[in-house]
Amino acid sequence: MNDTTAQAINSASPHSDNQGVGRMRRQSSAADGQRRATVTDVARLAGVSTATVSRVLNRNYPVATATRERVEEAMRELGYVVNAHARALAGVSGRTVGIIVSEVIDPFYAYIARGVEREAALGDRLCLVCCTQGDPQRELAFIELMHERRADAVIVVGGSFADRSYTTELARRARELDAGGSKLVLCGRPPLDEPAPTASVEYDNEGGAFAITDHLLAQGHERILYLGGPPALSTTRERLAGHRRALELRGIARDPELEQLGSFSRAFGRRRMAELLKEGPEFTAVFAANDIVAAGAAQALEEAGVRVPQDMSLVGYDDIPVAQELRPRLTTVHIPLEEMGRQAVRLAVSGGDEDDWREQTTGAVRLGTHIVVRDSVAAPSKHARRV
Amino acid sequence: MNDTTAQAINSASPHSDNQGVGRMRRQSSAADGQRRATVTDVARLAGVSTATVSRVLNRNYPVATATRERVEEAMRELGYVVNAHARALAGVSGRTVGIIVSEVIDPFYAYIARGVEREAALGDRLCLVCCTQGDPQRELAFIELMHERRADAVIVVGGSFADRSYTTELARRARELDAGGSKLVLCGRPPLDEPAPTASVEYDNEGGAFAITDHLLAQGHERILYLGGPPALSTTRERLAGHRRALELRGIARDPELEQLGSFSRAFGRRRMAELLKEGPEFTAVFAANDIVAAGAAQALEEAGVRVPQDMSLVGYDDIPVAQELRPRLTTVHIPLEEMGRQAVRLAVSGGDEDDWREQTTGAVRLGTHIVVRDSVAAPSKHARRV
DNA sequence: CCATCCATAGAACGCGTTTACTGTCCGGAG
């Protein structure tokens, strides 16, 4: 389809008359857009050369005021808009950064995307956003597409899958990107095991999980259900690791039955919670893998008539807005999401400026997390809930 | 800043040695990216011409299988990635659509963005996303930036301001864009009063407001507070218009005190609601300008000990996820947000295919809205709430 | 053996940017 379109559009133009700058085209179809004005047109109208027009455009070289004004007037008159493609082709940065998330409507990603967008805007850059819907293949494809567009940075956000061939492929892309002067930034995911020229922005995922589990333990909970999160995702693994470490440190044996992984969806949280309430192991607190799952669990709890926090404590992770909307308000782990997005851009973009000492190609920052105590946690009730 | 950066990057590369294809560059800095492979390189390595390589790339012309394989092998070996800029410059569509919203983390916009992104992806297009944070100037600037990048479509989303000079400027941009073969799409906002080549996707905003107000009236409410929404925004005006029409139709006089406009924020909803509860007019129901404002109002109500829906009915608008998270679950107006995004892309992109009958340049679709009844509305309590 | 069709090559083109270079005009030196 690309082809046919492109052909149809182009085959109709270049034929006879080579040097005429396009007189003929103009009178073709009625409402049809007459050829876009070019630097040459502006130059001609202003009575200067194209180089001068370019200088006016870029203000990077002194141009007499009178000349500048004449050129600007000509641009206005012709409705001239520079062609970013031509400019990029000539070697100027395309001023674009790409961000790849799994889902834009998920607040976790949306906040990071906001940080990326804002930071990008500060540097007069535009932001290419893609959603993989959780498909690693699509992620790879998008990286390729962004590479084709010569994005200054390609930021992949969110947990990654522990799939060898995928990792290898990603490393390859990172090298290709780097060879072209772009940078692959891993945001909210662990670095590649294979060495590759990437930058990375992480948050203390394990630490946050440790802290909030410990918060639960400090209240006296000993049977804590860990609920949700795709098992193969790095995000899940890290959170679970922090959770386990906290248990271990207090000398509490780990019960596999209390680790109910699954997905990050609200539906999962609700369904599995309901099931476990009916016929699951005993527990007095729930550590939902993220706030969305917590929202689902909260609903199941409500429907089952289990009061939070009196009968059951509940915590989440991410501290997205829904955490404050739930009743009781959810105790959770805060992640500086927007800041992560900003850092991701800074890392990639500043790195691009000083191309002398490329040694620091592999920048990395790690941001802290902290728990936010609200109303969803209390000490376990005297008589442990019996199913 | 734009300029200095661009200069710094470029002034350092092209110097002596003009025809050598870059021998020198290679040995410059250690990790430095050696010049990217080009079609010419691939052609040379595969022993064919650049035309053939291009054909292999675009599969738009028969190429002998053996040749194709040789070319593909060469591309792989060199880590070749086409340059989208060069390609776009040569006349092929850049396969990019732009969307401009005021805020990505706002679910209203996020859902539309998702629709745009998905539909764009179906056509192998990438999506440029920008946030104006409500600033019309920034909106104009982003349109310009997208125009420079020759986006197939530029979709501006959300209510617009009733500012004459802004509208004029927008119309001008629409014409420039159209002249270049792109399209400006107005999504979720009324068409420009000034004639301009735009496409538009609307939703029945007035009708939704009418319906939900009527729903309240049918329950017996007569004193309904309309809360929130920027007065100058078209979205607010339309919703208010629907609200008023419903009142009128039931013969209920309009009370200016019951129209408390402001903003679309949660903070506004909460603050103003609290104020009105303390010292405002009498009313038995609240029509929040959108769900976010409703969430704020719900909190104020909760804090004031006013029960919903027993003591006070509450409805919102947009039907974003928070509506289902509130307790009681919020009765609201559903908008097919994602579908709007999809339609916006379709309108702009299909329109671009058949450039023969440009008459239909100004496409427009209007999607329906409907109310979603949940638990936040009840008949007014016998004894009207007295402050 | 010529008419065709196919695969491929050569070259023009699209549009800014930038370098190398020319022509001007200034002030100060001689």
Add this chain to the structure above:
DNA sequence: CTCCGGACAGTAAACGCGTTCTATGGATGG
């Protein structure tokens, strides 16, 4: 009152990289 160095303005032309039109060599078919 010239003459020279240098700051300034501005220009022609090369360049970046795919795409596609036109042309050509060769093979197949009649």
